[in-house]
Amino acid sequence: MKLTLKIWRQESPSAKGRLVAYPMDHVEGDMSFLELLDILNQSLIKKGEAPVAFDHDCREGICGSCGFMISGIAHGPQKLTTTCQLFMRQFKDGDTIVAEPFRSKAFPVIKDLVVDRSALDKIVQAGGFISARTGSGPDANAILIPKEKADKSMDAAACIGCGACIAACPNGSAMLFTSAKISHLGLLPQGQTERHQRALRMVSKMEELGFGACSNHGECEAVCPKGITLEFIARLNRDFLVASVVATKEAVKKV
Amino acid sequence: MAGMLAFYHTTVGKKIVMAVTGVMMFFWLLGHMVGNLQIFLGPDKINGYAHFLHGGAAEILVVVRTVMIIAVLLHILAAVQVTLANWAARPVGYSVKKDIETSYAARTMIWTGPLILIYLIYHLLMFTYLKVGPGISETDVYHNVVEAFQVPLISGIYIVAMIMLAFHLWHGAWSMLQTLGANHPKYNRLRKIVATGLSVIIAVGFVSVPVAVLLGFIR
Amino acid sequence: MTLDAKIPSGPIEKKWEKHRFDMKLVNPSNKRKYKVIVVGTGLAGGAAAASLGQLGYEVEAFCYQDSARRAHSIAAQGGINAAKNYQNDGDSIFRLFYDTVKGGDFRSREANVYRLAEVSNAIIDQCVALGVPFAREYSGYLANRSFGGAQVSRTFYARGQTGQQLLLGAYAALSREVALGSVKMYPRHEMLELVVIDGHAKGIVVRDMVTGKVSSHAADTVLLATGGYGNVFYLSTNAKGCNTTAIWRAHRKGAFFANPCYTQIHPTCIPVAGEHQSKLTLMSESLRNDGRVWVPKKAGDHRKPWEIPEDDRDYYLERKYPSYGNLAPRDISSRAAKQVCDEGRGVGPGGRGVYLDFTDSISRLGKGVIEARYGNLFEMYERITGEDPWKWPMRIYPAMHYTMGGLWVDYNLMSNLPGLHVLGEANFSDHGANRLGASALMQGLADGYFVIPYTIADYLAKVKPGTRAGVDHPAFKEAEAEVAGRMKKLLSIGGTKTVDEFHKELGQVMWEFVGMGRNEAGLKTALQKIPQIRERFWKEVLVPGSGADFNQELEKAGRVADFLEMGELLAYDALMRDESCGAHFREEHQTPDGEAMRDDEKYAYVAAWEFKGEGKAPELHKEALEFENVHLAQRSYK
16 A cells, blocks of 8 residues: 655754655555554665654564654554554555654654653652562562452553653643552552652652643543553542651651 | 642642632532522522521621632632643644544633633622622512523523533543542442533533523513 | 683582672672673663662663663563472472473583572562562462473463563662662663773773763673674564674673574564564464464465365374474474475465464363453454454464573673673573573573672672772773774765665574574575675665764664674584584484484583684683583473
8 A cells, every 4th residue: 555654854852843754655554653664764764865763672562662643643543552563554545644753841852753751760760669679578478469459550560651641641741651650569568668758759750850730631541552541540649649648758758 | 838838839739729629619519509599489589598698697608708719719720830831741732633532621621711710700790799780689689680691692601601611510520530539440430420410410500590581481 | 711610519509508608798888889880771680780789889770772661571471480389389499490401401500590490489579579560369379370381380470561570670679779879870872892901891882872972981890681682583572672782792802602502483473474574573372272283284275274174284283292282392393383384384474374273272162261361462463463363373483582692601690701790681591502481581580689799799809999990091992992983984884785684684594594493504504694794784784874863773783783793603603513402403413203412422511602803713612511410311292
């Protein structure tokens, strides 16, 4: 099939970007979207033009490196799918597809479709962990965890940190990402000790980094390739509210 | 105090403030609606109620009004701050953006909010301060209402405002539960049903009055 | 030069305990005076950086991804082994040790493997403490499954995302250290050179992949945890960015490369769809528990699978290996698939695939059971191939998956180059000639959490604190100049072929002649072809852009240039090892039924190669392997 790619080209963080159209022939359904970009890049290089920069690594939907807006939807039209796992059979002959980087104040564009998502690391550094020194853990079966809790925790832990939730949110909010981490740890008995400071510190870091607020639109949930749900945002709100009421100043300060 | 400021400093805190003030306004609306519906019981009933509010319950009314004014101001302040933060969070917009999940009500919260505020001011000027509209008597609430709603334009504006309010409430009620952390897979369907039910009840309750006047049931 | 593995004396059960006591310690107040560089933040590197940060060392960690959390350990699906014996089914440290040595076809070092089995239990404890949501029984106890043909259930798992969850645990621990300031994290930085001063590894040269800036980092010791070199085959289950550059640069600086020919093929991957294919996707091997593998009996039978009657089907694994059937080990089932495809009986586009058919299981167990077991894999398969596996049998084909070889290390995980430690898949130490399922995650975390934190002290205690050379030392300037020169050269060639074209060409040669089945003539052909490709690469490659900004083609070019050297060494090793063992299959050495035949008389050693200069034959050093606890035996899966 034939289709047109309109891709955001931006040379550097400070350069002005624009959409450039690339007609693509011989597109096959068995190609992934990224493989189509590979093909485009090969031809651009041979023509002496700059290839399109895009983040990618595992290409099996788990590392969270890839992702951009595909005709207005983060990771494209297929549900529960990362960009690398989106195959061209999802599109029709003659389609025009617009590829734009994830946009957020906290995700400055580096080049073309590549953005800097280090803000997400900073949120985790603020408290997305359980402080368990290597070697200090008791026997793994010493603390029982109801299967339902463990499963729910795993649901949240499945987050791949791709940033699609932020890109899709009309407010550029990082609540789904942050709430997934807070819920993953907060659902486990091991995560209780630091639960309050985790909620307070991760939320305040998230704010500081310039992400927007949650208006409960649900766009994040709709594009999440791992099916993280709004339930976890409610959990974050709950933890944050309780922590704000009960946590002492001392408890919040210490890592 | 420092803790409360830190709490309010975050958008999550602001949203919680909006949720709590939203709940307060909702209950106030509910009370207001129940009061209004007494119009169907005849002039004596509702005028008596008005008399009671300004007479026996006057002190309580002052307290309630003060609290509600604070709630409204906090709700607005938080909404403005959150909205500005949201706009700042995406300085460069998308050339193409598709919405998948969000509702019309959710997207228009920021517009239905101020419009309802404008309407509120108009509404207070008309029925509380009697500065606009055909209202004449400070003591005869019944006739103030009937005469005002017999003007189709006034009724129309009122009905439109109430529909906007219903939209605002529909997303607001659901959103409030979510913001306060009330989300459980077992009850999530119920949340939407309750939100829809409540906003419909409020809208129908309020709108029933001008409709009844226009149709001549109340005269 | 003799290779001293520094294996502690004494009975195998006591070696590690004794060694921990014998090793030197670093005074707590001195720890902060030592700087440690960790390259790679997967399970091994991430766990090491976090643990060393906790101990008080000044740590700098580097990864090429935009976040430490994205290292390719994240893609491991199946699970992690440990000798907990929670199932009361007869497992023990000794049994895990025994299985691993045997699974490695007697080409691993007993002492290392025993230690791996010994610390495996602590890994599970640590991961649970860090919040890894392992699968649980309804009782709340940890669940286990049997994996990769093991006779005991010793595999812990977190859905099909065990690697992800373990990595997120290590990443969380690492993030905490970053917040505390004990680890400085450098994402989007690629190591391009190792710096050796007076024979010791004392730093690295990296390129900031965003700004293009080349800079030096000095340390008292360098840890490489940069994963395997499977992408030398171009198509593999590795992430696109996985590369050999860090270990190859270290090899060129004197670190020996051990057993490069031990490369593992995974039997259940989704076949290549066409020319555009950029990587291969693995599906959990557990599929073979209920799927039956078959191809048409006749070559060129293009009927739809359901139109082919039972009599015209060849369930070749069940036929050849009646007792293991469809669960025959990875290498055996991979080779069998290749063989039937070579005979022209392969299915699907290009004829490189075999059916994995669930029809019988569905009729026996019901669709519900199969869906509960493999629903997510069926979904993944359909997403990628566009074929509904409930209607069509799945098509699978083997793919390059894991590399057991790597830089040579002693019992302390230190290379022959003092000060250079190598962890995880990047070293060669524990899996011998073949790796058991669910053991890679175990090894990565063992090295990072529970081995290097002890053994690093043994080296550092011999280094006087404060004597570290600064980045103004001539050795750093020289290394920086080398890196700059290399990049300049790559950018200035201005040829006509892209980096990917050369990579694909190399991959084809590697897969055809140095892949699943190898023979002398083929390996010699590869040894002829690879240098030719390399030569053309340096004349004809076209690398666009400049070195001074974000340039993914330049990154790739550097990596492929190293693969073009590394691939040759792999072929050398495969040619030298004139026996079949584990995943290394020399067609000349097989039993009449196609089983690998080892030659313990001649090849019971680790082949550690020394770099002798570009275009020169590498020099072989041997570390003899002794088996005192597990008796050498020929494998049989009949």
